Amino acid sequence: MKITFLGTGTSQGIPVIGCDCHVCNSNDKKDRRLRVSVCLEIQGKNILIDISPDFRFQMLRSGIERIDAILLTHEHRDHVGGLDDIRPINFKYRMDMPIYAVQRVQAAIRKAFDYIFDNDYPGVPKVQQIAIEKDKKFMVGNTPVMPVEIMHAKLPVMGFRIGKFAYLTDVKTINNDQMQYLEGLDVLVLNALQHTEHYSHLTLEQAIALAKEIGAKTTFFTHLSHTMGSTADTEKLLPENMFLAYDELVIESEDPEFGELESISI
Numbered sequence: 166m167k168i169t170f171l172g173t174g175t176s177q178g179i180p181v182i183g184c185d186c187h188v189c190n191s192n193d194k195k196d197r198r199l200r201v202s203v204c205l206e207i208q209g210k211n212i213l214i215d216i217s218p219d220f221r222f223q224m225l226r227s228g229i230e231r232i233d234a235i236l237l238t239h240e241h242r243d244h245v246g247g248l249d250d251i252r253p254i255n256f257k258y259r260m261d262m263p264i265y266a267v268q269r270v271q272a273a274i275r276k277a278f279d280y281i282f283d284n285d286y287p288g289v290p291k292v293q294q295i296a297i298e299k300d301k302k303f304m305v306g307n308t309p310v311m312p313v314e315i316m317h318a319k320l321p322v323m324g325f326r327i328g329k330f331a332y333l334t335d336v337k338t339i340n341n342d343q344m345q346y347l348e349g350l351d352v353l354v355l356n357a358l359q360h361t362e363h364y365s366h367l368t369l370e371q372a373i374a375l376a377k378e379i380g381a382k383t384t385f386f387t388h389l390s391h392t393m394g395s396t397a398d399t400e401k402l403l404p405e406n407m408f409l410a411y412d413e414l415v416i417e418s419e420d421p422e423f424g425e426l427e428s429i430s431i
């Protein structure tokens with residue numbers, strides 16, 4: 166299993182248009198963050214979690230040419246805005262893209278991208294919506310995926326656990342009944358927005374506390390705002406075994422179930 170971070174920034178990305186701050190002006194590659202998404206390569210298949218407005222560029226930059234399925238955490242535009250750009254994959258591989266999401270998110274997709282569903286023009290993206298449900302493990306090809314419901318303020322969002330890896334973004338709180346699905350993780354990806362309180366996102370301090378409670382062997386923080394500070398400065402604030410994710414970070418494990426981490430590389 167191989168995890169490629171395609172984007173690790175909050176909804177405006179970093180740099181922010183027109184911003185003069187030191188983070189937006191930084192020359193460190195790790196301070197350039199597209200909108201959040203990861204690609205999981207499992208047994209030769211590529212599973213995308215969220216399809217950001219930067220999807221097209223992310224695919225070109227990473228050299229990933231094919232996506233076999235998409236899992237959606239929720240319907241906010243920074244997580245679904247790139248959907249139109251699956252067309253080259255539809256055309257080249259003659260496949261409808263399977264999209265796994267809860268019914269509420271499916272309805273939001275039908276509304277936001279009505280042209281995909283409303284006409285017969287051959288050039289539109291071809292999708293196959295597959296409903297998932299809280300507390301019900303589902304299969305993506307041969308890969309079992311456990312959805313983990315997390316709360317983005319009042320909006321339920323899905324996180325995903327595959328083997329000993331879990332990806333949770335846009336968390337503010339997690340209800341107790343879902344914590345059982347997060348036991349025994351090797352790698353956790355969790356959102357951490359900024360230092361100051363936000364109604365629907367974890368601050369860095371809150372994210373560290375939640376990561377400790379979940380207790381994964383290694384935690385990576387994602388969905389960062391420029392107000393967090395530079396990657397180099399923020400890393401100094403992190404406890405052992407916690408790191409900032411950054412765009413194009415790749416984590417690999419030879420174990421398809423994602424047991425021990427074999428290596429962490431750029």
Ligand SMILES: [Zn+2]
Nearest residue numbers: 184186189391
């Ligand atoms: Zn800035």
Ligand SMILES: [Zn+2]
Nearest residue numbers: 176241243335
């Ligand atoms: Zn978001």
